[in-house]
Amino acid sequence: MTGLTLPPPGPLSDPSTAVFECASELDRHAAPDTIAAIDRLFASEPRKLVVDLRQVESFDSAGIGALVQAMRHGRERGVEVKLRGMSKSMVDFFSLVRVGSLTEPGERRSIDLDPVTRIGAATLPLLEMMADIGRMTAGAARSIFLDPFRGRMLRFDRTVRELDQAANGALPIVLLIAFLLGLILAMQAWVQLRLWGAEIFMADMVGVSVMTEIGPLMTAIVLAARSGSSNAAQLGSMVVGEEIDALRQMGVDPIRFLVAPKVVALGIAVVGLGVVFDLVAMGGGLLFGFGVADIEPYAYVAQTRTALHFADFAVALAKSLVFGLCIGVVGCGLGLRVKGGSEGVGRATTNSVVLSIFLIIIIDAIFVTGQRMLLS
Amino acid sequence: MSWRKEALAQPQCPGLHPEAGFIRVEGLGMSFGDRIVLDGVDLDIHRGEVFVIMGPSGCGKTTMMRHLCGLTRPTRGSVVIEGQDVFSLAPSELRTLRLRTGLAFQGGALLGSLSVLENVALPLRENTDLDGEFVLEIARMKLEMVGLLHAADLLPASLSGGMKKRAAIARAIALDPEILFFDEPSAGLDPVTAAEVDNLICKLNQVFGITTIVVTHDLPSAQCIADRVAVFFDGRVAAVGEKEHVWHHQDERIRDFIERRMREADERDMDIATFMAM
Numbered sequence: 267m268t269g270l271t272l273p274p275p276g277p278l279s280d281p282s283t284a285v286f287e288c289a290s291e292l293d294r295h296a297a298p299d300t301i302a303a304i305d306r307l308f309a310s311e312p313r314k315l316v317v318d319l320r321q322v323e324s325f326d327s328a329g330i331g332a333l334v335q336a337m338r339h340g341r342e343r344g345v346e347v348k349l350r351g352m353s354k355s356m357v358d359f360f361s362l363v364r365v366g367s368l369t370e371p372g373e374r375r376s377i378d379l380d381p382v383t384r385i386g387a388a389t390l391p392l393l394e395m396m397a398d399i400g401r402m403t404a405g406a407a408r409s410i411f412l413d414p415f416r417g418r419m420l421r422f423d424r425t426v427r428e429l430d431q432a433a434n435g436a437l438p439i440v441l442l443i444a445f446l447l448g449l450i451l452a453m454q455a456w457v458q459l460r461l462w463g464a465e466i467f468m469a470d471m472v473g474v475s476v477m478t479e480i481g482p483l484m485t486a487i488v489l490a491a492r493s494g495s496s497n498a499a500q501l502g503s504m505v506v507g508e509e510i511d512a513l514r515q516m517g518v519d520p521i522r523f524l525v526a527p528k529v530v531a532l533g534i535a536v537v538g539l540g541v542v543f544d545l546v547a548m549g550g551g552l553l554f555g556f557g558v559a560d561i562e563p564y565a566y567v568a569q570t571r572t573a574l575h576f577a578d579f580a581v582a583l584a585k586s587l588v589f590g591l592c593i594g595v596v597g598c599g600l601g602l603r604v605k606g607g608s609e610g611v612g613r614a615t616t617n618s619v620v621l622s623i624f625l626i627i628i629i630d631a632i633f634v635t636g637q638r639m640l641l642s
Numbered sequence: 643m644s645w646r647k648e649a650l651a652q653p654q655c656p657g658l659h660p661e662a663g664f665i666r667v668e669g670l671g672m673s674f675g676d677r678i679v680l681d682g683v684d685l686d687i688h689r690g691e692v693f694v695i696m697g698p699s700g701c702g703k704t705t706m707m708r709h710l711c712g713l714t715r716p717t718r719g720s721v722v723i724e725g726q727d728v729f730s731l732a733p734s735e736l737r738t739l740r741l742r743t744g745l746a747f748q749g750g751a752l753l754g755s756l757s758v759l760e761n762v763a764l765p766l767r768e769n770t771d772l773d774g775e776f777v778l779e780i781a782r783m784k785l786e787m788v789g790l791l792h793a794a795d796l797l798p799a800s801l802s803g804g805m806k807k808r809a810a811i812a813r814a815i816a817l818d819p820e821i822l823f824f825d826e827p828s829a830g831l832d833p834v835t836a837a838e839v840d841n842l843i844c845k846l847n848q849v850f851g852i853t854t855i856v857v858t859h860d861l862p863s864a865q866c867i868a869d870r871v872a873v874f875f876d877g878r879v880a881a882v883g884e885k886e887h888v889w890h891h892q893d894e895r896i897r898d899f900i901e902r903r904m905r906e907a908d909e910r911d912m913d914i915a916t917f918m919a920m
Contacts, residue, residue, distance in 0.1 A: 337917065348918060349918055350918070366916070387675075508748075508751040509754070512747055512810075516765035517737050517768065
């Protein structure tokens with residue numbers, strides 16, 4: 267309750283003063299009309315506006331909001347707005363808000379930035395993100411490749427757990443996609459090749475396309491969507507919950523403790539699941555060849571073996587490994603950079619999938635270009 | 643067990659002859675974008691004392707503590723612990739310094755995937771070469787010290803707020819730190835549990851001589867545990883000194899804060915009065 271004494275309502279004699287008399291109900295139904303009516307009074311450019319509230323019997327937040335808005339409009343137009351005849355309950359309501367703050371922008375202590383600094387401030391977050399991910403990659407590489415020689419082995423238990431979550435968890439969906447894609451590729455190839463009686467070459471098409479491109483790419487995309495995003499969300503939540511700060515404070519390097527096992531697990535998972543994808547997709551092609559195109563399984567397998575070369579297989583494995591490491595680094599990097607609570611976690615999760623898939627395609631293009639240049 | 647030898651080598655005379663200048667903060671400034679959070683803060687924290695940083699919500703207390711721990715870099719100024727500027731240290735030196743400190747976060751910040759016992763054992767596992775079973779033994783001892791041994795095998799998600807705070811304290815003292823930070827240790831706790839946590843903070847300070855820095859806006863708690871107090875307003879130190887000195891400070895804002903006076907309500911009454919027609 268407020269200790270404010272209400273002023274007695276008195277007569278109004280100043281001719282440059284406009285008066286608006288509120289009706290008995292000043293609530294959310296009456297608020298729009300009240301605002302509009304007061305705005306109409308402002309149009310006559312009075313020096314002062316008095317809002318007479320003596321008739322008001324009931325009011326709500328919207329009604330008081332209408333008065334506050336009228337006061338702000340008045341201040342913008344240079345009209346002094348005064349309230350008259352407020353009931354005790356209305357004064358009590360106003361004691362909960364600071365009308366002065368609502369009707370004019372609050373004073374803030376702020377740093378004035380010059381244009382160059384503003385450009386820097388806009389560019390800096392992008393550069394900081396790249397620098398953070400670069401630093402984290404270097405830290406993870408140090409933990410994976412150098413620390414074992416210094417007697418600090420990678421956390422085996424955590425790596426196995428991460429591998430289990432990434433590989434075992436994704437296995438069913440990878441198997442299903444691989445089998446269906448093998449069937450689809452074989453079907454598409456068969457439709458074209460049978461025109462020339464060359465159905466047997468669908469084994470070449472399925473084998474080569476799956477092993478060199480589709481297998482590594484699809485596996486990497488599935489894991490980017492599944493594990494990369496999960497890593498970003500998990501680490502982001504840990505940032506929000508101050509768990510990462512707690513690790514740092516305890517002298518535990520979050521990169522070595524959390525990131526390195528995840529990155530290694532994803533590298534192994536994409537390679538392993540990529541090989542499984544290849545085999546299952548070729549199995550799907552074989553099933554289609556046997557069931558629909560009347561190709562003997564033995565002939566299909568023999569034709570596939572003649573089409574595939576060890577060099578292609580080795581490149582596919584190397585590519586899968588880089589895809590996996592990339593997914594791990596991007597997911598963890600964006601997760602550790604989370605700012606702004608749950609919204610930031612959501613943003614990092616989405617961005618990790620988009621950025622991972624983008625980088626996977628770029629890396630694939632580099633691999634293919636490099637391989638072709640070496641062969642030619 | 644070099645960490646243990648180092649810990650024992652430190653003076654262990656709780657609060658008797660506090661050494662000034664143990665932690666020195668000089669001209670510390672911090673801003674997020676164009677919002678100034680800390681504005682030229684100077685502090686001198688003595689060894690072995692319980693130093694309480696108080697102030698209303700949003701005044702920069704927690705940000706101040708994150709700077710003291712080296713978790714956030716300032717825009718300007720320095721934090722010097724025993725002659726070492728925290729923000730000029732190499733990462734390995736900063737890590738060594740951090741091993742001499744413990745931090746109990748406001749929400750506990752326990753790792754959700756590890757049991758309470760594993761959480762407490764983690765700093766020992768990662769920073770000492772002690773045997774795994776012995777590490778668990780020490781962790782159990784720390785949990786017993788905070789009265790939480792019965793919850794050793796639980797996951798953090800199944801703990802109450804007070805239990806989380808006590809588990810966080812057990813983890814923070816796992817490496818026998820010289821400096822212990824508490825972020826709002828009694829926030830969100832019922833009065834009895836809050837008193838228990840206060841009692842624990844005092845006991846740790848008295849028994850181990852740990853320099854204790856507590857960020858809080860809980861006045862009864864501050865009055866109970868503090869040796870010296872700093873009151874923050876708008877990112878600046880409004881008053882600092884012995885508890886009694888600050889409690890009887892003449893600055894009106896500090897009086898309002900300590901006496902829990904609702905200045906704003908009075909101001910709002912005055913505010914609406916200016917809009918009334920006479």
